[in-house]
Amino acid sequence: MSLHVIDPVRIGTEELPGGRQLGWAEWGPVDGVPVLLSPGAATSRHLGFGGDVVDGLGVRLISLDRPGLGASSPHPGRTFGDFADGIRAFAALRGLGRPLMVGNSQGAPFALACAAAGVVGALAVVSGADEIAAPCFADALPGELRRLVDLAVADPAAAEKVFAGLTPQTMWDMVMSGSPECDLAVYRQPAFEAAYRRALDEAFAQGAAAGYARDTVLAMGRWGIELPDIAVPVDIWYGEKDTGHSPDQGAGLAARIPGAVRHLVPQAGGAVLWTHAEQVLSTLLKRAPAS
Structure with missing residues:
Protein backbone atom coordinates (compact mmCIF):
# COMPACT_ATOMS: atom_id res chain seq x y z
CA MET A 1 0.00 0.00 0.00
CA SER A 2 1.39 3.37 -1.03
CA LEU A 3 0.70 6.20 1.41
CA HIS A 4 0.69 9.93 0.85
CA VAL A 5 2.79 11.64 3.51
CA ILE A 6 2.05 15.35 3.41
CA ASP A 7 3.76 18.13 5.34
CA PRO A 8 1.51 20.35 7.48
CA VAL A 9 -0.08 23.29 5.70
CA ARG A 10 -0.03 25.48 8.84
CA ILE A 11 2.23 25.30 11.87
CA GLY A 12 2.74 27.32 15.01
CA THR A 13 2.55 27.53 18.79
CA GLU A 14 -0.09 28.77 21.21
CA GLU A 15 0.68 30.30 24.60
CA LEU A 16 -1.40 28.68 27.31
CA PRO A 17 -2.40 30.37 30.58
CA GLY A 18 0.70 30.34 32.76
CA GLY A 19 3.02 30.97 29.81
CA ARG A 20 3.69 27.44 28.50
CA GLN A 21 3.85 27.00 24.73
CA LEU A 22 1.85 24.30 22.91
CA GLY A 23 3.11 23.33 19.47
CA TRP A 24 0.59 22.48 16.77
CA ALA A 25 0.44 21.59 13.07
CA GLU A 26 -2.59 21.57 10.78
CA TRP A 27 -3.82 19.90 7.61
CA GLY A 28 -7.04 20.52 5.71
CA PRO A 29 -9.27 23.57 5.32
CA VAL A 30 -9.04 26.23 8.01
CA ASP A 31 -12.85 26.27 8.21
CA GLY A 32 -13.12 22.47 8.40
CA VAL A 33 -14.42 20.39 11.31
CA PRO A 34 -11.69 20.57 13.99
CA VAL A 35 -10.14 17.18 14.80
CA LEU A 36 -7.30 17.15 17.32
CA LEU A 37 -4.60 14.47 17.13
CA SER A 38 -2.77 13.18 20.20
CA PRO A 39 0.15 11.44 18.44
CA GLY A 40 1.93 8.20 19.28
CA ALA A 41 4.93 7.72 21.53
CA ALA A 42 7.80 10.13 21.07
CA THR A 43 6.52 11.64 17.83
CA SER A 44 5.97 15.31 17.12
CA ARG A 45 3.16 17.33 15.57
CA HIS A 46 4.71 16.85 12.11
CA LEU A 47 3.58 13.23 11.74
CA GLY A 48 -0.07 13.65 10.84
CA PHE A 49 -2.30 11.25 8.93
CA GLY A 50 -4.88 11.34 6.16
CA GLY A 51 -3.28 14.34 4.48
CA ASP A 52 -4.74 13.20 1.17
CA VAL A 53 -8.33 12.86 2.48
CA VAL A 54 -8.85 15.72 4.95
CA ASP A 55 -9.77 18.26 2.27
CA GLY A 56 -12.39 15.97 0.75
CA LEU A 57 -13.85 15.20 4.16
CA GLY A 58 -13.83 18.82 5.31
CA VAL A 59 -11.57 18.02 8.27
CA ARG A 60 -9.20 20.50 9.90
CA LEU A 61 -6.70 18.11 11.48
CA ILE A 62 -4.67 19.67 14.30
CA SER A 63 -1.77 17.59 15.60
CA LEU A 64 -0.46 18.58 19.04
CA ASP A 65 2.95 18.26 20.71
CA ARG A 66 2.48 17.03 24.26
CA PRO A 67 4.47 18.90 26.95
CA GLY A 68 8.23 18.53 26.57
CA LEU A 69 7.97 17.13 23.02
CA GLY A 70 8.68 19.09 19.87
CA ALA A 71 7.75 22.75 20.30
CA SER A 72 5.73 22.35 23.52
CA SER A 73 7.14 23.55 26.83
CA PRO A 74 7.94 20.91 29.47
CA HIS A 75 5.50 20.47 32.35
CA PRO A 76 7.33 18.45 35.03
CA GLY A 77 5.16 16.16 37.12
CA ARG A 78 2.13 16.64 34.88
CA THR A 79 -0.90 14.38 35.06
CA PHE A 80 -3.53 13.29 32.59
CA GLY A 81 -5.81 15.89 34.14
CA ASP A 82 -3.23 18.60 33.51
CA PHE A 83 -3.08 17.58 29.86
CA ALA A 84 -6.88 17.76 29.52
CA ASP A 85 -6.84 21.22 31.11
CA GLY A 86 -4.22 22.35 28.59
CA ILE A 87 -6.26 21.08 25.66
CA ARG A 88 -9.37 22.79 27.02
CA ALA A 89 -7.45 26.06 27.14
CA PHE A 90 -6.02 25.52 23.64
CA ALA A 91 -9.47 24.83 22.18
CA ALA A 92 -10.83 28.00 23.80
CA LEU A 93 -7.94 30.14 22.56
CA ARG A 94 -8.33 28.83 19.01
CA GLY A 95 -12.13 29.05 19.01
CA LEU A 96 -12.57 25.31 18.39
CA GLY A 97 -15.51 24.70 20.71
CA ARG A 98 -15.56 21.02 21.71
CA PRO A 99 -13.48 19.53 18.90
CA LEU A 100 -13.34 15.90 17.89
CA MET A 101 -10.19 13.99 18.79
CA VAL A 102 -8.03 11.07 17.70
CA GLY A 103 -5.62 9.37 20.12
CA ASN A 104 -2.99 7.10 18.57
CA SER A 105 -0.82 4.56 20.38
CA GLN A 106 0.66 6.18 23.51
CA GLY A 107 -1.42 9.28 22.78
CA ALA A 108 -4.60 7.29 23.52
CA PRO A 109 -4.79 7.66 27.31
CA PHE A 110 -4.18 11.41 26.98
CA ALA A 111 -7.09 11.60 24.54
CA LEU A 112 -9.25 9.47 26.84
CA ALA A 113 -8.51 11.94 29.64
CA CYS A 114 -9.85 14.70 27.41
CA ALA A 115 -13.00 12.69 26.72
CA ALA A 116 -13.49 11.98 30.43
CA ALA A 117 -13.12 15.68 31.19
CA GLY A 118 -15.70 16.63 28.55
CA VAL A 119 -13.14 18.62 26.54
CA VAL A 120 -13.95 16.89 23.23
CA GLY A 121 -17.19 16.00 21.51
CA ALA A 122 -16.24 12.53 20.27
CA LEU A 123 -13.12 10.38 20.22
CA ALA A 124 -11.40 7.77 18.06
CA VAL A 125 -8.79 5.63 19.83
CA VAL A 126 -6.57 4.12 17.12
CA SER A 127 -4.08 1.36 17.99
CA GLY A 128 -4.30 2.71 21.51
CA ALA A 129 -1.87 1.88 24.29
CA ASP A 130 -4.06 0.09 26.83
CA GLU A 131 -3.88 0.38 30.63
CA ILE A 132 -1.44 -2.50 30.91
CA ALA A 133 -0.95 -1.91 34.64
CA ALA A 134 -4.57 -2.97 35.20
CA PRO A 135 -4.83 -6.18 37.26
CA CYS A 136 -6.57 -8.03 34.41
CA PHE A 137 -3.32 -7.94 32.41
CA ALA A 138 -1.05 -9.14 35.24
CA ASP A 139 -0.38 -12.50 33.59
CA ALA A 140 -0.55 -11.30 29.99
CA LEU A 141 2.66 -9.26 29.77
CA PRO A 142 6.14 -10.54 28.87
CA GLY A 143 8.66 -10.45 31.72
CA GLU A 144 10.63 -7.30 30.89
CA LEU A 145 7.49 -5.29 30.15
CA ARG A 146 5.95 -6.55 33.40
CA ARG A 147 9.04 -5.34 35.28
CA LEU A 148 8.80 -1.86 33.72
CA VAL A 149 5.08 -1.63 34.45
CA ASP A 150 5.64 -2.62 38.07
CA LEU A 151 8.38 0.02 38.35
CA ALA A 152 6.14 2.71 36.82
CA VAL A 153 3.47 1.93 39.41
CA ALA A 154 5.74 1.54 42.44
CA ASP A 155 8.39 4.20 41.74
CA PRO A 156 7.42 6.59 38.92
CA ALA A 157 10.52 8.76 39.43
CA ALA A 158 12.83 5.77 38.99
CA ALA A 159 10.88 4.68 35.91
CA GLU A 160 11.21 8.16 34.40
CA LYS A 161 14.99 7.89 34.77
CA VAL A 162 14.95 4.61 32.87
CA PHE A 163 12.86 6.01 30.02
CA ALA A 164 14.93 9.20 29.91
CA GLY A 165 17.79 7.12 28.50
CA LEU A 166 15.98 6.36 25.25
CA THR A 167 16.84 8.04 21.93
CA PRO A 168 15.13 8.49 18.55
CA GLN A 169 17.14 5.55 17.21
CA THR A 170 16.11 3.38 20.16
CA MET A 171 12.47 4.15 19.44
CA TRP A 172 12.86 3.42 15.72
CA ASP A 173 14.56 0.10 16.46
CA MET A 174 11.80 -0.86 18.91
CA VAL A 175 9.10 -0.15 16.32
CA MET A 176 10.90 -2.02 13.56
CA SER A 177 11.69 -5.07 15.70
CA GLY A 178 8.22 -5.35 17.22
CA SER A 179 5.96 -4.79 14.19
CA PRO A 180 4.30 -7.36 11.92
CA GLU A 181 5.20 -7.41 8.24
CA CYS A 182 2.03 -5.53 7.25
CA ASP A 183 3.21 -2.58 9.37
CA LEU A 184 6.81 -2.78 8.17
CA ALA A 185 5.52 -2.44 4.62
CA VAL A 186 4.18 0.98 5.70
CA TYR A 187 7.07 2.11 7.89
CA ARG A 188 9.74 1.18 5.32
CA GLN A 189 8.27 3.34 2.58
CA PRO A 190 10.94 6.02 2.08
CA ALA A 191 8.60 9.01 2.45
CA PHE A 192 6.95 7.58 5.55
CA GLU A 193 10.24 6.58 7.15
CA ALA A 194 11.62 10.08 6.56
CA ALA A 195 8.54 11.68 8.13
CA TYR A 196 8.54 9.26 11.07
CA ARG A 197 12.23 9.78 11.79
CA ARG A 198 11.82 13.55 11.58
CA ALA A 199 8.97 13.36 14.10
CA LEU A 200 11.11 11.24 16.45
CA ASP A 201 14.05 13.66 16.19
CA GLU A 202 11.78 16.63 16.90
CA ALA A 203 10.07 14.90 19.81
CA PHE A 204 13.44 14.26 21.49
CA ALA A 205 14.84 17.73 20.74
CA GLN A 206 14.43 18.79 24.39
CA GLY A 207 15.69 15.42 25.65
CA ALA A 208 13.68 12.34 26.55
CA ALA A 209 13.34 13.43 30.19
CA ALA A 210 11.37 16.54 29.21
CA GLY A 211 8.52 14.70 27.53
CA TYR A 212 8.73 11.07 26.48
CA ALA A 213 9.78 9.73 29.88
CA ARG A 214 6.84 11.36 31.69
CA ASP A 215 4.42 10.29 28.94
CA THR A 216 5.54 6.69 29.30
CA VAL A 217 5.30 6.58 33.09
CA LEU A 218 1.76 7.94 32.87
CA ALA A 219 0.74 5.53 30.10
CA MET A 220 2.33 2.46 31.75
CA GLY A 221 1.00 3.16 35.26
CA ARG A 222 -2.52 3.14 36.63
CA TRP A 223 -4.32 5.85 34.69
CA GLY A 224 -6.81 7.11 37.24
CA ILE A 225 -9.06 8.16 34.32
CA GLU A 226 -12.75 7.65 35.04
CA LEU A 227 -13.52 5.71 31.87
CA PRO A 228 -17.08 4.79 32.97
CA ASP A 229 -17.87 8.50 33.22
CA ILE A 230 -17.07 9.21 29.55
CA ALA A 231 -20.27 10.59 28.06
CA VAL A 232 -19.17 11.21 24.44
CA PRO A 233 -19.09 8.72 21.56
CA VAL A 234 -15.89 6.64 21.44
CA ASP A 235 -14.71 4.37 18.62
CA ILE A 257 -16.45 2.95 28.25
CA PRO A 258 -20.24 3.33 27.96
CA GLY A 259 -21.38 2.87 24.38
CA ALA A 260 -17.88 2.46 22.93
CA VAL A 261 -17.73 0.75 19.54
CA ARG A 262 -14.75 -1.53 18.85
CA HIS A 263 -13.51 -2.07 15.30
CA LEU A 264 -11.08 -4.92 14.55
CA VAL A 265 -9.61 -4.29 11.10
CA PRO A 266 -8.80 -7.43 9.07
CA GLN A 267 -5.28 -7.92 7.72
CA ALA A 268 -4.06 -4.76 9.46
CA GLY A 269 -1.58 -4.09 12.25
CA GLY A 270 -0.64 -1.09 14.36
CA ALA A 271 -0.43 1.23 11.36
CA VAL A 272 -4.24 1.49 11.07
CA LEU A 273 -4.09 5.28 11.56
CA TRP A 274 -2.36 5.61 8.20
CA THR A 275 -3.74 2.63 6.28
CA HIS A 276 -7.38 3.34 7.20
CA ALA A 277 -7.33 7.11 7.73
CA GLU A 278 -10.44 7.82 5.68
CA GLN A 279 -12.47 5.15 7.48
CA VAL A 280 -11.39 6.42 10.91
CA LEU A 281 -12.14 10.06 10.09
CA SER A 282 -15.43 9.37 8.31
CA THR A 283 -16.70 7.38 11.29
CA LEU A 284 -15.55 10.06 13.72
CA LEU A 285 -17.38 12.76 11.77
CA LYS A 286 -20.61 10.78 12.10
CA ARG A 287 -20.18 10.90 15.89
CA ALA A 288 -19.91 14.69 16.01
CA PRO A 289 -22.50 16.33 18.27
CA ALA A 290 -25.27 18.17 16.50
CA SER A 291 -24.45 21.87 16.31
Whole structure:
Protein backbone atom coordinates (compact mmCIF):
# COMPACT_ATOMS: atom_id res chain seq x y z
CA MET A 1 0.00 0.00 0.00
CA SER A 2 1.39 3.37 -1.03
CA LEU A 3 0.70 6.20 1.41
CA HIS A 4 0.69 9.93 0.85
CA VAL A 5 2.79 11.64 3.51
CA ILE A 6 2.05 15.35 3.41
CA ASP A 7 3.76 18.13 5.34
CA PRO A 8 1.51 20.35 7.48
CA VAL A 9 -0.08 23.29 5.70
CA ARG A 10 -0.03 25.48 8.84
CA ILE A 11 2.23 25.30 11.87
CA GLY A 12 2.74 27.32 15.01
CA THR A 13 2.55 27.53 18.79
CA GLU A 14 -0.09 28.77 21.21
CA GLU A 15 0.68 30.30 24.60
CA LEU A 16 -1.40 28.68 27.31
CA PRO A 17 -2.40 30.37 30.58
CA GLY A 18 0.70 30.34 32.76
CA GLY A 19 3.02 30.97 29.81
CA ARG A 20 3.69 27.44 28.50
CA GLN A 21 3.85 27.00 24.73
CA LEU A 22 1.85 24.30 22.91
CA GLY A 23 3.11 23.33 19.47
CA TRP A 24 0.59 22.48 16.77
CA ALA A 25 0.44 21.59 13.07
CA GLU A 26 -2.59 21.57 10.78
CA TRP A 27 -3.82 19.90 7.61
CA GLY A 28 -7.04 20.52 5.71
CA PRO A 29 -9.27 23.57 5.32
CA VAL A 30 -9.04 26.23 8.01
CA ASP A 31 -12.85 26.27 8.21
CA GLY A 32 -13.12 22.47 8.40
CA VAL A 33 -14.42 20.39 11.31
CA PRO A 34 -11.69 20.57 13.99
CA VAL A 35 -10.14 17.18 14.80
CA LEU A 36 -7.30 17.15 17.32
CA LEU A 37 -4.60 14.47 17.13
CA SER A 38 -2.77 13.18 20.20
CA PRO A 39 0.15 11.44 18.44
CA GLY A 40 1.93 8.20 19.28
CA ALA A 41 4.93 7.72 21.53
CA ALA A 42 7.80 10.13 21.07
CA THR A 43 6.52 11.64 17.83
CA SER A 44 5.97 15.31 17.12
CA ARG A 45 3.16 17.33 15.57
CA HIS A 46 4.71 16.85 12.11
CA LEU A 47 3.58 13.23 11.74
CA GLY A 48 -0.07 13.65 10.84
CA PHE A 49 -2.30 11.25 8.93
CA GLY A 50 -4.88 11.34 6.16
CA GLY A 51 -3.28 14.34 4.48
CA ASP A 52 -4.74 13.20 1.17
CA VAL A 53 -8.33 12.86 2.48
CA VAL A 54 -8.85 15.72 4.95
CA ASP A 55 -9.77 18.26 2.27
CA GLY A 56 -12.39 15.97 0.75
CA LEU A 57 -13.85 15.20 4.16
CA GLY A 58 -13.83 18.82 5.31
CA VAL A 59 -11.57 18.02 8.27
CA ARG A 60 -9.20 20.50 9.90
CA LEU A 61 -6.70 18.11 11.48
CA ILE A 62 -4.67 19.67 14.30
CA SER A 63 -1.77 17.59 15.60
CA LEU A 64 -0.46 18.58 19.04
CA ASP A 65 2.95 18.26 20.71
CA ARG A 66 2.48 17.03 24.26
CA PRO A 67 4.47 18.90 26.95
CA GLY A 68 8.23 18.53 26.57
CA LEU A 69 7.97 17.13 23.02
CA GLY A 70 8.68 19.09 19.87
CA ALA A 71 7.75 22.75 20.30
CA SER A 72 5.73 22.35 23.52
CA SER A 73 7.14 23.55 26.83
CA PRO A 74 7.94 20.91 29.47
CA HIS A 75 5.50 20.47 32.35
CA PRO A 76 7.33 18.45 35.03
CA GLY A 77 5.16 16.16 37.12
CA ARG A 78 2.13 16.64 34.88
CA THR A 79 -0.90 14.38 35.06
CA PHE A 80 -3.53 13.29 32.59
CA GLY A 81 -5.81 15.89 34.14
CA ASP A 82 -3.23 18.60 33.51
CA PHE A 83 -3.08 17.58 29.86
CA ALA A 84 -6.88 17.76 29.52
CA ASP A 85 -6.84 21.22 31.11
CA GLY A 86 -4.22 22.35 28.59
CA ILE A 87 -6.26 21.08 25.66
CA ARG A 88 -9.37 22.79 27.02
CA ALA A 89 -7.45 26.06 27.14
CA PHE A 90 -6.02 25.52 23.64
CA ALA A 91 -9.47 24.83 22.18
CA ALA A 92 -10.83 28.00 23.80
CA LEU A 93 -7.94 30.14 22.56
CA ARG A 94 -8.33 28.83 19.01
CA GLY A 95 -12.13 29.05 19.01
CA LEU A 96 -12.57 25.31 18.39
CA GLY A 97 -15.51 24.70 20.71
CA ARG A 98 -15.56 21.02 21.71
CA PRO A 99 -13.48 19.53 18.90
CA LEU A 100 -13.34 15.90 17.89
CA MET A 101 -10.19 13.99 18.79
CA VAL A 102 -8.03 11.07 17.70
CA GLY A 103 -5.62 9.37 20.12
CA ASN A 104 -2.99 7.10 18.57
CA SER A 105 -0.82 4.56 20.38
CA GLN A 106 0.66 6.18 23.51
CA GLY A 107 -1.42 9.28 22.78
CA ALA A 108 -4.60 7.29 23.52
CA PRO A 109 -4.79 7.66 27.31
CA PHE A 110 -4.18 11.41 26.98
CA ALA A 111 -7.09 11.60 24.54
CA LEU A 112 -9.25 9.47 26.84
CA ALA A 113 -8.51 11.94 29.64
CA CYS A 114 -9.85 14.70 27.41
CA ALA A 115 -13.00 12.69 26.72
CA ALA A 116 -13.49 11.98 30.43
CA ALA A 117 -13.12 15.68 31.19
CA GLY A 118 -15.70 16.63 28.55
CA VAL A 119 -13.14 18.62 26.54
CA VAL A 120 -13.95 16.89 23.23
CA GLY A 121 -17.19 16.00 21.51
CA ALA A 122 -16.24 12.53 20.27
CA LEU A 123 -13.12 10.38 20.22
CA ALA A 124 -11.40 7.77 18.06
CA VAL A 125 -8.79 5.63 19.83
CA VAL A 126 -6.57 4.12 17.12
CA SER A 127 -4.08 1.36 17.99
CA GLY A 128 -4.30 2.71 21.51
CA ALA A 129 -1.87 1.88 24.29
CA ASP A 130 -4.06 0.09 26.83
CA GLU A 131 -3.88 0.38 30.63
CA ILE A 132 -1.44 -2.50 30.91
CA ALA A 133 -0.95 -1.91 34.64
CA ALA A 134 -4.57 -2.97 35.20
CA PRO A 135 -4.83 -6.18 37.26
CA CYS A 136 -6.57 -8.03 34.41
CA PHE A 137 -3.32 -7.94 32.41
CA ALA A 138 -1.05 -9.14 35.24
CA ASP A 139 -0.38 -12.50 33.59
CA ALA A 140 -0.55 -11.30 29.99
CA LEU A 141 2.66 -9.26 29.77
CA PRO A 142 6.14 -10.54 28.87
CA GLY A 143 8.66 -10.45 31.72
CA GLU A 144 10.63 -7.30 30.89
CA LEU A 145 7.49 -5.29 30.15
CA ARG A 146 5.95 -6.55 33.40
CA ARG A 147 9.04 -5.34 35.28
CA LEU A 148 8.80 -1.86 33.72
CA VAL A 149 5.08 -1.63 34.45
CA ASP A 150 5.64 -2.62 38.07
CA LEU A 151 8.38 0.02 38.35
CA ALA A 152 6.14 2.71 36.82
CA VAL A 153 3.47 1.93 39.41
CA ALA A 154 5.74 1.54 42.44
CA ASP A 155 8.39 4.20 41.74
CA PRO A 156 7.42 6.59 38.92
CA ALA A 157 10.52 8.76 39.43
CA ALA A 158 12.83 5.77 38.99
CA ALA A 159 10.88 4.68 35.91
CA GLU A 160 11.21 8.16 34.40
CA LYS A 161 14.99 7.89 34.77
CA VAL A 162 14.95 4.61 32.87
CA PHE A 163 12.86 6.01 30.02
CA ALA A 164 14.93 9.20 29.91
CA GLY A 165 17.79 7.12 28.50
CA LEU A 166 15.98 6.36 25.25
CA THR A 167 16.84 8.04 21.93
CA PRO A 168 15.13 8.49 18.55
CA GLN A 169 17.14 5.55 17.21
CA THR A 170 16.11 3.38 20.16
CA MET A 171 12.47 4.15 19.44
CA TRP A 172 12.86 3.42 15.72
CA ASP A 173 14.56 0.10 16.46
CA MET A 174 11.80 -0.86 18.91
CA VAL A 175 9.10 -0.15 16.32
CA MET A 176 10.90 -2.02 13.56
CA SER A 177 11.69 -5.07 15.70
CA GLY A 178 8.22 -5.35 17.22
CA SER A 179 5.96 -4.79 14.19
CA PRO A 180 4.30 -7.36 11.92
CA GLU A 181 5.20 -7.41 8.24
CA CYS A 182 2.03 -5.53 7.25
CA ASP A 183 3.21 -2.58 9.37
CA LEU A 184 6.81 -2.78 8.17
CA ALA A 185 5.52 -2.44 4.62
CA VAL A 186 4.18 0.98 5.70
CA TYR A 187 7.07 2.11 7.89
CA ARG A 188 9.74 1.18 5.32
CA GLN A 189 8.27 3.34 2.58
CA PRO A 190 10.94 6.02 2.08
CA ALA A 191 8.60 9.01 2.45
CA PHE A 192 6.95 7.58 5.55
CA GLU A 193 10.24 6.58 7.15
CA ALA A 194 11.62 10.08 6.56
CA ALA A 195 8.54 11.68 8.13
CA TYR A 196 8.54 9.26 11.07
CA ARG A 197 12.23 9.78 11.79
CA ARG A 198 11.82 13.55 11.58
CA ALA A 199 8.97 13.36 14.10
CA LEU A 200 11.11 11.24 16.45
CA ASP A 201 14.05 13.66 16.19
CA GLU A 202 11.78 16.63 16.90
CA ALA A 203 10.07 14.90 19.81
CA PHE A 204 13.44 14.26 21.49
CA ALA A 205 14.84 17.73 20.74
CA GLN A 206 14.43 18.79 24.39
CA GLY A 207 15.69 15.42 25.65
CA ALA A 208 13.68 12.34 26.55
CA ALA A 209 13.34 13.43 30.19
CA ALA A 210 11.37 16.54 29.21
CA GLY A 211 8.52 14.70 27.53
CA TYR A 212 8.73 11.07 26.48
CA ALA A 213 9.78 9.73 29.88
CA ARG A 214 6.84 11.36 31.69
CA ASP A 215 4.42 10.29 28.94
CA THR A 216 5.54 6.69 29.30
CA VAL A 217 5.30 6.58 33.09
CA LEU A 218 1.76 7.94 32.87
CA ALA A 219 0.74 5.53 30.10
CA MET A 220 2.33 2.46 31.75
CA GLY A 221 1.00 3.16 35.26
CA ARG A 222 -2.52 3.14 36.63
CA TRP A 223 -4.32 5.85 34.69
CA GLY A 224 -6.81 7.11 37.24
CA ILE A 225 -9.06 8.16 34.32
CA GLU A 226 -12.75 7.65 35.04
CA LEU A 227 -13.52 5.71 31.87
CA PRO A 228 -17.08 4.79 32.97
CA ASP A 229 -17.87 8.50 33.22
CA ILE A 230 -17.07 9.21 29.55
CA ALA A 231 -20.27 10.59 28.06
CA VAL A 232 -19.17 11.21 24.44
CA PRO A 233 -19.09 8.72 21.56
CA VAL A 234 -15.89 6.64 21.44
CA ASP A 235 -14.71 4.37 18.62
CA ILE A 236 -11.81 2.02 19.31
CA TRP A 237 -9.75 0.75 16.36
CA TYR A 238 -7.20 -2.08 16.30
CA GLY A 239 -5.71 -4.08 13.46
CA GLU A 240 -6.26 -7.81 13.92
CA LYS A 241 -2.49 -8.38 13.67
CA ASP A 242 -1.68 -5.76 16.32
CA THR A 243 -0.85 -7.46 19.62
CA GLY A 244 1.60 -4.85 20.90
CA HIS A 245 -0.75 -2.06 22.01
CA SER A 246 -3.35 -4.03 23.96
CA PRO A 247 -3.18 -7.65 25.15
CA ASP A 248 -6.85 -8.16 24.27
CA GLN A 249 -6.94 -5.71 21.33
CA GLY A 250 -9.12 -3.25 23.18
CA ALA A 251 -11.96 -5.59 24.17
CA GLY A 252 -11.68 -4.75 27.85
CA LEU A 253 -11.09 -1.07 27.15
CA ALA A 254 -14.27 -0.87 25.07
CA ALA A 255 -16.22 -2.63 27.82
CA ARG A 256 -15.15 0.01 30.35
CA ILE A 257 -16.45 2.95 28.25
CA PRO A 258 -20.24 3.33 27.96
CA GLY A 259 -21.38 2.87 24.38
CA ALA A 260 -17.88 2.46 22.93
CA VAL A 261 -17.73 0.75 19.54
CA ARG A 262 -14.75 -1.53 18.85
CA HIS A 263 -13.51 -2.07 15.30
CA LEU A 264 -11.08 -4.92 14.55
CA VAL A 265 -9.61 -4.29 11.10
CA PRO A 266 -8.80 -7.43 9.07
CA GLN A 267 -5.28 -7.92 7.72
CA ALA A 268 -4.06 -4.76 9.46
CA GLY A 269 -1.58 -4.09 12.25
CA GLY A 270 -0.64 -1.09 14.36
CA ALA A 271 -0.43 1.23 11.36
CA VAL A 272 -4.24 1.49 11.07
CA LEU A 273 -4.09 5.28 11.56
CA TRP A 274 -2.36 5.61 8.20
CA THR A 275 -3.74 2.63 6.28
CA HIS A 276 -7.38 3.34 7.20
CA ALA A 277 -7.33 7.11 7.73
CA GLU A 278 -10.44 7.82 5.68
CA GLN A 279 -12.47 5.15 7.48
CA VAL A 280 -11.39 6.42 10.91
CA LEU A 281 -12.14 10.06 10.09
CA SER A 282 -15.43 9.37 8.31
CA THR A 283 -16.70 7.38 11.29
CA LEU A 284 -15.55 10.06 13.72
CA LEU A 285 -17.38 12.76 11.77
CA LYS A 286 -20.61 10.78 12.10
CA ARG A 287 -20.18 10.90 15.89
CA ALA A 288 -19.91 14.69 16.01
CA PRO A 289 -22.50 16.33 18.27
CA ALA A 290 -25.27 18.17 16.50
CA SER A 291 -24.45 21.87 16.31
